[in-house]
Amino acid sequence: MTCSDMHKLANKSIALVETLFVVGGTLDEGISAAVFGFSTASKVWRKFPDLRKARACHRAVFAQEREAVIAVGGSNEWPSPGFAECEILQLNAAHAHYMTWQPLPSLRHACSCHGLCHFGGKVYACAGMMNPSRARGHGIEQFDLTGSCEVLDLSDTGQGWREFPQLNLERFGLQLLPVPLGTKTFLLAIGGRGPHPAAEYSVEAFELGGTENRWTLLSDAQLQAPRIDFAAALAEERDARSVDVVILGGNRVTRGDESDSSRTWEILRLELGPEGKLGASILPGGRLPSSRVGCRATVLQRLVPGKQHLAVAGGFRAWGDGQVSYGGPLDQSVAVMEIRGSGSGNGTAGSWVDFAGDQVGAELQNLPIKLHAPAVCTGLHSGVESVGGGEKPHKEEL
Numbered sequence: 001m002t003c004s005d006m007h008k009l010a011n012k013s014i015a016l017v018e019t020l021f022v023v024g025g026t027l028d029e030g031i032s033a034a035v036f037g038f039s040t041a042s043k044v045w046r047k048f049p050d051l052r053k054a055r056a057c058h059r060a061v062f063a064q065e066r067e068a069v070i071a072v073g074g075s076n077e078w079p080s081p082g083f084a085e086c087e088i089l090q091l092n093a094a095h096a097h098y099m100t101w102q103p104l105p106s107l108r109h110a111c112s113c114h115g116l117c118h119f120g121g122k123v124y125a126c127a128g129m130m131n132p133s134r135a136r137g138h139g140i141e142q143f144d145l146t147g148s149c150e151v152l153d154l155s156d157t158g159q160g161w162r163e164f165p166q167l168n169l170e171r172f173g174l175q176l177l178p179v180p181l182g183t184k185t186f187l188l189a190i191g192g193r194g195p196h197p198a199a200e201y202s203v204e205a206f207e208l209g210g211t212e213n214r215w216t217l218l219s220d221a222q223l224q225a226p227r228i229d230f231a232a233a234l235a236e237e238r239d240a241r242s243v244d245v246v247i248l249g250g251n252r253v254t255r256g257d258e259s260d261s262s263r264t265w266e267i268l269r270l271e272l273g274p275e276g277k278l279g280a281s282i283l284p285g286g287r288l289p290s291s292r293v294g295c296r297a298t299v300l301q302r303l304v305p306g307k308q309h310l311a312v313a314g315g316f317r318a319w320g321d322g323q324v325s326y327g328g329p330l331d332q333s334v335a336v337m338e339i340r341g342s343g344s345g346n347g348t349a350g351s352w353v354d355f356a357g358d359q360v361g362a363e364l365q366n367l368p369i370k371l372h373a374p375a376v377c378t379g380l381h382s383g384v385e386s387v388g389g390g391e392k393p394h395k396e397e398l
Helices: 001-008 095-098 137-141
Strands: 012-026 031-039 046-049 059-063 070-071 086-090 101-104 113-118 122-129 145-153 160-166 175-181 183-191 202-209 231-234 242-248 264-272 278-287 296-300 308-313 334-339 351-353 375-386 395-397
Touching: 012 059, 012 070, 012 296, 012 308, 046 113, 059 113, 059 122, 070 122, 070 375, 113 183, 122 175, 122 183, 175 231, 175 242, 202 278, 242 278, 242 375, 264 296, 264 351, 308 375
Parallel strands: 046 395, 059 375, 113 175, 231 296
Antiparallel strands: 012 031, 012 375, 031 046, 059 070, 070 086, 086 101, 113 122, 122 145, 145 160, 175 183, 183 202, 231 242, 242 264, 264 278, 296 308, 308 334, 334 351
C-alpha cells in the first residue's frame, strides 16, 4: 500500500454497508456490462467495475461469506445461445479502487433466463434457455429449454459446477429462491415458461439436506397470474415456521386485469407444518404502480431505520408487437414497496412508496441508465464511507 493510499484510508472509516447491486441488462441499443450500486447509507448510486462480459437475461447473487457479487450465464440478445461463463467481484474496502471481476468456473450447461440463488456458501443454477439456434420446430420448442440444475461450492471452486437433481418441468424466465423455515431450508423454483402449460403458474420445492433427493411440485401453490420474466423476493419471515415471498410483474401483457401479470403482484405464503411438511398458499396482492416486464426485485433492510423495503429495478411497460394501450418508458425505473409486519392484512404485503423530493430514497428510484432485465442482488459488505461531512456527488465512481 502506498503512502497516498494510507493517507486516504486515515480519513475513511470501515463500516458494514448495505448495497443494492444492478448488474448488466438490455439497453435501448445493445446490452450492458455496467454495474451500479445504491448504498442505503450514503443514499447515492455508485459505478462499480464493469463486467468482463456484457450480459442480458443473466442472474446475479451476493455471497455474504465472500462479500462478493457473482454473475452467472446470460446471452447477447434474446433469444440467442446462452453463456456458460461466470464471474465474481470481490468487494474490498481497503482496495476499492483496484476491484475487478474475476472468472469463476463455467457452467456445465450454458444458459440464459435461468434461476439462480446462493445459500450456505453454494450457488445453485436451474433450468433456462440453452441454444435456440439448434432447436427444431416452432412455438415453445424453438427455445431449447432445460430442466437441469447444477451447484458450485464457493469454498472449493476447483471442483467446478456439479450436477444437481433436475426440475420436474423444463422452463425459462423463472426465479429461484432459498427459503429457511425452522430447522429446514428449501429451494423454490417459481414460474417460468415451458412445454407444459402449468409451468408458468407452478412452484417446485427442494429440501436441502432432506431424505428425498428430488423436486416436488407444490399442488397448493398455483400462482394467480402467469409469471414469466418477472421478479420475486423473500420477505422477512413472519415467524420461525412461516415466511412470505413477494411475486410481481411478468411478460403476459393484456388489457384484462385478471390475465395481465405485468401489472399485478401476489404473495406466496410458505409454512412448515408440525410434522415438518411444507405447506403453501397464494394470497392476492394488488396492482403495481406501472406495468413491469423483465423487472427484478430484492429487499433492503436499512433504507429507513426499522422498516423493510422491496426494491423493483428495471423493466418495460409493454412487451411484444401491438401492445400500445399503456406503453412508454417507466417514470421511475425503481419502484419501492414498504413491507409491513405480520399484523397487516396480507402479512408482509405493504404499500408502494414515492420518495420524490425525499432525501431518504429519491435517487434510489432512478437508475443511472435505462435497463431492461438487469440482474439485481443486495448485500452487506465492508464499505468505505467519508468521514467529517461534506456533500457526496450524485454518482460516485469506484
